[in-house]
Amino acid sequence: MEMGAFAAIVVFCGLMPLAFGVPPTWKQPEQVHLSYAGVPGSMVVTWTTFSEADSVVEYSIWAGKLFELTAKGQATLFMDGGSEKRKLFIHRVTLTDLKPAVSYVYHCGSDSGWSDIFYFTALKEGVGWSPRFALFGDLGNDNPQSLARLQKDTQIRMYDAILHIGDFAYDMEEDNARIGDQFMRQVESIAAYVPYMTCPGNHENAYNFSNYRNRFSMPGNTESLWYSWNIGPVHIISFSTEVYFFIKSGLDLLFKQYEWLQKDLEEANRPENRAQRPWIITMGHRPMYCSNADKDDCTQFNSHVRTGLNDTDPPAPGLEDLFYRYGVDLEVWAHEHSYERLWPVYNYTVFNGSRNEPYVNPKAPVHIITGSAGCRERIDPFVPDPRPWSAFRSVDYGYARMQVFNYSHLYLEQVSDDQYGKVIDSMWLVKDQHGPEAWL
DSSP, rough: OOHHHHHHHHHHHTTTHHHHTTOOOOOEEEEEEOOSSTTTEEEEEEEEEEEEEEEEEEETTTTTTTOEEEEEOEEEEEESSSSTOOEEEEEEEEOSSOOTOEEEEEEEEEEEEEOOOOEEOOOOOOOOOEEEEEEEEOEEEESSSHHHHHHHHHHOOOSSSEEEEEEEETTTHHHHHHHHHHHHHHHHHOOOOOOTTEEOOOGGOOOHHHHHHHHOOOOSSTTTTSSEHHHHHEEEEOOOOOGGTTTTSHHHHHHHHHHHHHHHHHHHHSHHHHOOOOOOEESSSSSSSSSSSOGGGGGGSSSSHHESSSSSSSEEEEEEEHHHHHTTTEEEEOSSSEEEEEOEEEETEESSOOSSSSBBSSSSSSEEEOOOOBBOOOOBBBBOOOOEEEEEEOOOSSEEEEOOOOOOEEEEEEETTTTTTEEEEEEEOOOOOGGGGGGO
């Protein structure tokens, strides 16, 4: 056969790009994950492609006519800060008018490529129900020990939302952000089925937190750095502890976040709002207190997160007094690769409800550190003697579960993956009164 005839056959069969080494298009959706948009009846679907493509979600009520509903969104170009300047297209589509507590099936992508089929249950509306959560931080690609157990929990619909309290992948920017891609593929088995709510950790700091800010889609307009949302009788506040540590470019973010936190707490404490959602729970990566032996910020008497920065101009306020002043009930943290439950504490002083029932009507916020989901940095040891405010400690790999039953009762437990899913610690937090008046 003459070369001209062969070339004609190649062109006719659509094989020209392959024959001449032209790279394929990368429009296949991957790294699918959900988040709550903060508006009742909504859900955000986020995914990644490596070439520009349309952003479409086709979905339907479970057991209904498949994909009878369609929603469209848009993609934003994210260029990683590494040497290759890799380009990723991050797609976001917001589903609206979802029916409360109804299950949906969906896939996402475009006519250039569709994802697998996933499902989720729309969040219930109102305050008269009992949301369930998984809580953890510090989950990486290497040694993600708790992942399989979290996958199974999610498959049996144990949770209404996941709270990932900072530190992802270890680290998302590595290998020109390919480690970030691997991590997002890894957690798709959880995050594509239930809202995956996040806050930034210290391992997200590269290129001004660009991988974190671009890959996640939290409520509000702060690129997921801080935000709040309501679920059942709970107001959840997510914020960045990292504004106290990465300050080379200035203190603007620190003061903006502090001002936002104060306004959000003021609004949440308006009598009509606190009556509807009495529980205020915060999530931030680096804890104010811990009894680990790694000489980290929380091992110091004056933690930056707790007391602020006194060597800046102007001095930057810490968060312990703010959270105490507005009656925050529970503060959840990670960063330390361990689990630690504290007695109710303020200013290094224990304020138990009573000797026999320390968590019944306590006179200060309760702190929980759960940062042992699994990562390449392994476990952080503790100092030999527990601090007076430390109630329980464990270096087992694992994660926490929490359910807010009603206006007065909250249950939290820590699961050990090392002990095959055994619950190694649990507590009931019981409050007849919420808000700063509860401390009196």
